[in-house]
Amino acid sequence: MSKSRQSLQPFVMVLFGANGDLAKRKLFPALFSLHKNRLLHENFAVVGLGRSPKDDARFREAVRESVEKYARTSVDETDWEGFLPHFSYRSVDINNPEDFRPLKEHVESLEKKHSISGNRLFYLAIAPDLFGNVSTHLKASGLTDTAGWKRLVIEKPFGHDHESAQRLNNQIRQTFQEEEIYRIDHYLGKEMVQNIEVIRFANSLFEPLWNNRYIDNVQITASETVGVEERAGYYDHAGALQDMVQNHMLQMVMMVAMEPPSRLKPEAIHDEKVKVLRSLRRIKEEEVDQYVVRGQYHAGTVDGKPVVSYRQEEGVSSDSQTETFVAAKMYIDNFRWSGVPFFVRTGKRMAQKATEIVIQFKEMPKNLYFNREGDLGPNLLVISVNPTEGLSLRINAKKPGSDNDVVPIALDFCNNCGVDSPEAYERLLQDAIEGDLTFFTRWDEVSLAWKYVDPIRNAWDQTERSIPLYKAGSWGPKEADRLLAQENKSWWPVSGLRPEGFSNRLR
Numbered sequence: 269m270s271k272s273r274q275s276l277q278p279f280v281m282v283l284f285g286a287n288g289d290l291a292k293r294k295l296f297p298a299l300f301s302l303h304k305n306r307l308l309h310e311n312f313a314v315v316g317l318g319r320s321p322k323d324d325a326r327f328r329e330a331v332r333e334s335v336e337k338y339a340r341t342s343v344d345e346t347d348w349e350g351f352l353p354h355f356s357y358r359s360v361d362i363n364n365p366e367d368f369r370p371l372k373e374h375v376e377s378l379e380k381k382h383s384i385s386g387n388r389l390f391y392l393a394i395a396p397d398l399f400g401n402v403s404t405h406l407k408a409s410g411l412t413d414t415a416g417w418k419r420l421v422i423e424k425p426f427g428h429d430h431e432s433a434q435r436l437n438n439q440i441r442q443t444f445q446e447e448e449i450y451r452i453d454h455y456l457g458k459e460m461v462q463n464i465e466v467i468r469f470a471n472s473l474f475e476p477l478w479n480n481r482y483i484d485n486v487q488i489t490a491s492e493t494v495g496v497e498e499r500a501g502y503y504d505h506a507g508a509l510q511d512m513v514q515n516h517m518l519q520m521v522m523m524v525a526m527e528p529p530s531r532l533k534p535e536a537i538h539d540e541k542v543k544v545l546r547s548l549r550r551i552k553e554e555e556v557d558q559y560v561v562r563g564q565y566h567a568g569t570v571d572g573k574p575v576v577s578y579r580q581e582e583g584v585s586s587d588s589q590t591e592t593f594v595a596a597k598m599y600i601d602n603f604r605w606s607g608v609p610f611f612v613r614t615g616k617r618m619a620q621k622a623t624e625i626v627i628q629f630k631e632m633p634k635n636l637y638f639n640r641e642g643d644l645g646p647n648l649l650v651i652s653v654n655p656t657e658g659l660s661l662r663i664n665a666k667k668p669g670s671d672n673d674v675v676p677i678a679l680d681f682c683n684n685c686g687v688d689s690p691e692a693y694e695r696l697l698q699d700a701i702e703g704d705l706t707f708f709t710r711w712d713e714v715s716l717a718w719k720y721v722d723p724i725r726n727a728w729d730q731t732e733r734s735i736p737l738y739k740a741g742s743w744g745p746k747e748a749d750r751l752l753a754q755e756n757k758s759w760w761p762v763s764g765l766r767p768e769g770f771s772n773r774l775r
C-alpha cells in the first residue's frame with residue numbers, strides 16, 4: 269500500500285447486498301480502514317442497496333455499528349464526521365428492472381455532489397443467483413454508460429460447475445469487458461499468499477531449488493475449526509470441493525507452481541497461473557478414489573467444547589452426503605514439476621485453524637550425519653498464511669556441545685507479530701478502486717479450475733458408497749493419510765506458527 273493520495277481516484281461504489289453479512293463483517297470495516305489510512309480519495313460515495321426500506325440515517329448507523337464491531341483499526345469519535353456522510357442507501361429489488369432507473373438518478377446526483385467524474389464500482393455482495401440479473405439491468409438502465417471507468421466486483425461462488433460458470437460469464441460479459449471484471453478470491457488478498465511470489469522470485473536462494481530435482485512434495489492445508497455456521501443453505505449444496513478447492517486451494521497451488529512472469533503486470537501473472545492449470549493432471553471420474561478423498565464431520569470436541577455432527581447442524585439434511593473435508597493429490601505435468609505430488613487438504617471442524625504451505629525438499633544424496641531417530645529430517649520451508657503469518661525454514665545443524673549429533677533448527681520470521689496486516693478485503697477493495705487486477709481471478713483460471721473439479725463432483729454424485737466420516741476436532745478421515753502413504757509420505761503436522769513460537773531456537 270505505497271500509493272500516494274494524489275494518485276487516488278474519485279469513485280462511487282454501488283454496493284448490492286449492503287444489509288448482508290459480508291458487507292457488515294468485511295466491506296464497511298475495510299472501507300473504514302482505507303479511509304482512515306488516507307487510501308481513499310476524498311471524493312468518494314458509497315450507495316448501499318438492499319430490499320429492506322431504510323433511510324440514509326439508519327444505514328449510516330448500521331455502517332457505524334459494523335465498523336465499531338469489526339474494524340481492525342482503532343475508531344475515534346472524530347472519525348465519523350469525515351466518513352459516514354459519504355454513505356447513502358436506496359431500496360432496490362434486483363429482480364425489478366424498474367428500480368434501476370431511480371438508482372441511476374441517485375448515482376448521478378452523488379457524482380455531482382461529490383465532484384466525481386463518472387468512475388463507478390459495482391460490487392455484488394449478494395447471492396450468486398442474482399449476479400447475472402444485476403449485470404443485465406445495469407446495462408439496460410444506462411448505469412454502465414459513464415464518462416469514467418466502470419468495474420464489476422463479483423463475489424464467489426462463480427457458478428457451481430463449469431457450465432453454469434460459463435453461462436454466468438457470458439451474461440456479465442454482455443455488460444462488462446474481461447478487464448472490467450474483478451472476481452474476488454479473498455485468499456489472494458492475504459498477505460502471505462501475495463508474499464509467495466516475492467519469496468520465490470526475489471531470492472536467489474530458492475528459485476534454483478524450486479523444481480522436481482530438489483523438491484520432494486508440497487503440502488497445502490487450510491483447516492478450520494468452525495462448522496457450517498449459518499450457511500447451511502449454501503454449503504450443503506456446495507461442499508468443500510466447491511467452497512474451498514475450486515478457488516482458494518487451487519489459487520495457492522498456482523502461486524507455488526507458476527513460472528516467473530515476464531513482468532509484474534496482471535496479464536503476465538495470470539498467463540503464468542493459467543499455464544499451471546493447463547498442466548494440472550485432470551482426474552477421470554473412474555480415477556477419483558486414487559487422487560481425492562472426501563469426508564464429513566461427525567460429533568466431537570473442538571477447542572475443548574463438544575460439537576454436533578454436520579448432519580445435525582441447522583439447515584443440513586439428516587442424510588446429507590456433502591463433504592466438509594477434501595484431500596487431494598495433484599500432479600502438475602510440466603518440466604518443472606513432473607513427478608512432484610502436491611497434497612492439499614481443507615476441512616471444517618478440524619483440530620486447528622491454520623492455512624499453511626509446506627515445501628519439503630529432497631533428502632541428501634548421501635547422509636554423512638544422523639539424528640537420534642536415524643536419518644536426517646528433510647529441509648522444509650513452511651509458509652504460514654493464517655492466522656499467524658510467517659516463514660519458517662527448517663534446516664539441520666549440530667547440537668551445541670555434541671560431537672556430531674544433528675538436530676533440526678528453525679529459522680523463523682513472523683510477519684504479523686506485533687503488527688496488524690491489512691485485511692484481505694482492504695487490499696482487494698483498494699486494488700479494485702485503483703484498477704489493479706493482479707489479485708483477482710481471470711476467466712480462464714476460473715474455467716480451468718471448474719474443469720478440474722467437475723469430474724470429482726460427478727464421481728461423488730454417482731457413487732453409492734457413503735461418505736467417510738471424521739471426528740470433529742481431528743485432522744480428517746484416515747483415508748486422507750492413505751493418500752500420502754501410497755507415496756511413502758505423510759502429512760506434516762500443522763505447525764500453526766504462533767507468535768510465541770517465533771525464535772530461531774532449537775526445536
Ligand SMILES: NC(=O)C1=CN([C@@H]2O[C@H](COP(=O)(O)OP(=O)(O)OC[C@H]3O[C@@H](n4cnc5c(N)ncnc54)[C@H](OP(=O)(O)O)[C@@H]3O)[C@@H](O)[C@H]2O)C=CC1
Pocket residue numbers: 284285286287288289290291293317318319320360361362363392393394395396398423424425
Ligand atoms: N458472508 C461471508 O463471509 C462471505 C460471503 N461471500 C459471498 O458474498 C455474497 C453475499 O453473502 P452474504 O453477505 O453472506 O449474504 P446475505 O444473505 O447476508 O446478504 C445478502 C444481501 O442481499 C440482499 N438481497 C437479497 N435479495 C435481493 C434482491 N432481490 N434485491 C436486492 N437485494 C437483495 C439482501 O438485502 P435485504 O436484507 O435488504 O433483503 C442482503 O442484504 C454471496 O455471494 C456469498 O457467497 C463470500 C465469501 C464470504
Ligand SMILES: O=C1O[C@H](COP(=O)(O)O)[C@@H](O)[C@H](O)[C@H]1O
Pocket residue numbers: 490492511512623654
Ligand atoms: O471462502 C471461504 O473461506 C472461509 C475461510 O476463509 P479464511 O480466510 O477464514 O481462511 C470459509 O470458512 C468459507 O466456508 C469459504 O466460503
